[in-house]
Amino acid sequence: MTSIVRIAVLTVAASALAGCSLFSQTPDAGRRDEIRSTVPYGMAIVTAESKLSGLGFACTRRGGNYLDESGTTRSAEHFLACEERPGVVSFACLNRDQVTVVEREGVVSGIEVTRGPSCTQPDAPNRSAPYRARYE
Secondary structure, eight states: OOOHHHHHHHHHHHHHHGGGGGGGOOOOOOOOHHHHHOOOOBBBBBHHHHHHHHTEEEEEEEEEEEEEETTEEEEEEEEEEEEESSOOSSOOOOOEEEEEEEEEEEEEEEEEEEEEESOOOOOOTTTHHHHHHHHH
C-alpha cells in the first residue's frame, strides 16, 4: 500500500472515530421518560428486557461496574447493559442511547439512561437468551 493511500485510510478512520464526540452525550428527555415509564421499578427483569427490546435495545447480562447518569461509577452484582440497536449498518462510531437496568431479587431496582459512543454493532436482540432461560 502506498504511503498516500495509507495516510488517506488513517485520516478517514480517525475522522470517523472523532465524529462520536460531536454528537450530544445526553439522551433526549422524552426518550428518557419513555424508557422510565416502560420499565418501572419493581418490574420483573425478564419483562424489562423484553420491553427494552421492543423499544429498540439489545441487552446483555452483566455484573460489576457501570456509569450512572451523572457519570459516576457504580457497581451492581447483576444488571442489564442495553444499547440502542443501530437503524442502519455503519462502520463508524455512533452515539446511541444506553440503558443500565439494575436487578435486585429478580426485579428492576435501578435504571440509568445515558448516551454515548458505540463502535460495535450489537448482535440480534436475544443475546441474553441464556439469562432468560436461567430466570424464567
